[in-house]
Amino acid sequence: MLESMKNLRIVKISFSIDKNEKEVRTVPANIFEIRWHGRAGQGAKSASQMLAEAALDMGKYVQAFPEYGAERTGAPMKAFNRISDEPILLHSSVETPNLVVVIDDTLLSNPDILAGTNEETVLIVNTVRSIEWVRQKSGFKGKICVVKATDIALEELGRGTPNTVMLGAIARVTGVIELKYVEDKIRDMFLKKFGEEVVNKNIRALHRGYEEVTCSA
Amino acid sequence: MPELKGWKELPIGGLIVEPGNAKQYKTGTWRVMRPIYQAENCIHCMQCWLYCPDQAIVVEIVDGKPKMRGYNYYYCKGCGLCANVCPKSIDPKTKQPAPEEKRAIVMKPETDFADE
Amino acid sequence: MPLKQAITGAEAIAYAMKQINPDVVAAYPITPQTPVVEYFAKYVADGVVDTEMIPVESEHSAMSAVVGAAAAGARAFTATASVGLALMHEVVFIAASLRLPIVMAVANRALSGPINIHCDHSDAMAERDSGWIQLWAENAQEAYDFTVMAYRIAEHPDIRLPVMVNFDGFIISHGVEVVETLDDEVVKQFVGKPIRMNSLLDTSKPVTYGALDLYDYYFEHKRSQIEAMKHVPRVFKEVAEEFAKISGRKYDLVDEYMVDDAQYVMVALGSTAGTIKHTINELRKEGKKVGLVKPWVFRPFPKAEYQRILNGRKAVVVLDRSASFGAEAPLYETVKSALYEVAVRPQMGSYVYGLGGRDITPAHIRQAFEDAFNGNLIVDEERYLGLRE
């Protein structure tokens, strides 16, 4: 048993819905939980992992884990994150996420999207449609944010991989990760393999996600 | 049989660390037929030595050449393979079994030697 | 400098093995162990290690090959899970009885059938009497640490037994967590050079491995195997103490969490222990005197520790992630049997949970604790958490 693990205290993670409105939310215990919805092969698992790594660099404790079945490419899948200022002991699955991220808007009518959510939960969706459309499609009651992540990715990267854009949106909406740490991760991952240009493209995509995400009031 | 040792005295893992110690084990007691070597008929071709499954043929090197010197009965199980592969067991003319007095190896019942 | 990394348990183990740079790795892929082999194969392919890797055609051959390699004096490693471990079963026993210091990581997964790829402990429990030392990791950190410590225990001249490092399939193997890894050089120093004994490659001292051992000697050899296990607690503690010096992380035979004043103590293996700790934190805030005693070492079973810790507690609740059909669940049975000899026996309750990867949540753990608080434990009744009736 680590010394630091003893005497856990309740911590609060602050996150902003938009620039003007600051809100402090008490998450279950001291952990911020994210659930990702995507299709196998779309990169939700990598995105959750990258988010965990960026949060680690910020001095947080993190978890990232996908839900595994025997599904193949294209099947709906989920991935999860936990982020905390304290070591995370929990090893159960995420039941009441603070944030739900949907990588593919064709999944919105899937009732799984709403599982364990309440009005405090935030939903971020990669879609070209409107917030209203998302609300109608999903029946979600809480805060909804939308970002055209695939379009942005196509424009910036030439490939429809929305991960980095989504991370930008998450940074903006929740504050659990900060852009500069994600930038560092992008550099770590791509610089050696693909060079400066790919790094810069991804960083641009990340920033556009941050700038272009829009949320309901 | 060696003295049966207690568990603390044995090497770990059931390992045997004394290479080839089966040589202590006498297999000669299994014998019901005994090969008798008749040196005068032997051509020292080493076929008996080559085929003895129990390495019971005694060989000596004389002037750089191997010479058959009979049996190590401590090991010989009496299978008779040596006699079977011995070229002197066959009459070269008739291709029939050679008469005993012409052979280099003759198999005799172990009971013939009961008095030893 | 120790390095904090967000990596999976599988990568943590492969990373430890990279630092150890063993002589031989023989392994066959099986979910959810596969990434361990994949990461390691990449290290080999990139020349980061100079280990000889044997990509065998089955787990049976994986264990057979590491037996051959270890008998040839090599520091050998393999990894498996579930039915892969079951396929090895025969040779798992042979590895222990030949006293070969092999290390094997097991990403614990349910045994078939029906086939299931998720976590439970039925695979390792089926090997609990195989003569292997069993270490059980709660998280990726412990999986890394135990892998670093394993050869020191296995190769110790008083022990010479194989070590199984258990870590929960998917939950730990595929879950990304923060792992503090040590410097390569520190690990290398700590693990040291292999202690080679009775090598098949030493033609000047030929040894015979695996003789036919009949009723006149077999029993004596088993007795000496039993004896080797008795040295494990002492050696484990020595190694753990040294490990604490390089890592700051202190291990023992059991992990005691908030037990000092605890009246209600839970016992569980693996990742669930973390969820229990989390729940204990919540219950403590509510003023409940609860704690956890988790076996870090399950074989040999730290009986004396359990007796010392659990004597006189109000209740002991044991959670098992495997069933023993027609008998009590393995961890419960073991703990209960240990408590037969204590002066003041606690109430006891047996809970089976999580078979085939069924989730276990703080609510389930609370439920089991509630039964204990309410005096509602029946020593001979096995209960189930998260099961639909």
Add this chain to the structure above:
Amino acid sequence: MPLNAIELAKLFHDKNPGITQGHRMCPGCAAPNVVKFALMTAIAKGYEPVVGLATGCLEVSTTIYPYTAWNIPYIHNAFENVAATISGVETAFRAAKKRGEIPADKKLAFFAFAGDGGTYDIGLQSLSGAVERGHKFIYIVYDNEGYMNTGNQRSGSTPPGSDTTTAPVGKKLPGKAQLKKNIVEIMAAHENVYVATVALSEPMDFMKKIEKALEFDGPSFIAAHSACVRFWRVTDDKAVETSKLAVETLYWPLYEVERGVYRVTKKVTNPRPVADYIKSQGRFKPLLSRPDAQEVIDEIQEYVNRRYERLLALEEATKDKPIR
């Protein structure tokens, strides 16, 4: 200089060739000679042998604790995994050499011995895997066509009509109905391999093939005709004679396949009828008293003829055409 009895006697008259006296194989058993021929060749050629053994007669009889009839490094692991086991030993050797822990010029020869049960049947996967991976080792099956260690049960190698306890010749059935599995072709199909058949009655051919195997850069598989005098129901002195008959009737053709190139190493121009081989052994006696005996013999004869023709054709067709 090719190895022969005289030369070997000079080398080994006062020392054991890996296997020693005091083993408890049946009197007249062929298997110890299979081992002896192989190990003498290796040692004569400057190699130090290391042996792995599958569970079986040879294993049981040579290592009854506290005795071992091996004065060289030896490991028995289990029945079905000798190839995987020796692949681990061989890999450890390469690892140690690479790391400079043993001298670079140390010449070890890794042998795996197994009976037909441990080769044709339960050990086939392990064998195939180890050969596919290309470990440098020599696998030798002493083929006595049944589970003789446990009292003559049928194996994939048992020939039709042979009386075994699990496929006995009965009032209705004529014993095993299936032909012997062609293990040699299975192993040859691994392609980057040296495969050969040997018989005790042809020691020079036997040792030459072991020499080739030692020098071959990869795995080798040797199938040795190995009479079980006890359950083939021949007298104790007949192991070599039976092998000779097997070769002369073409029941056991002597050939080799090196990376797909076939070579019949002993051409038999006037083969004796297979019936001579069958009638020489008591294991076929129950068959011979059945009215359908001739049918079974004819079937075997037909198979033997065709196989030999095929081998000659393959020799012709694959000449100078190694598969890799």
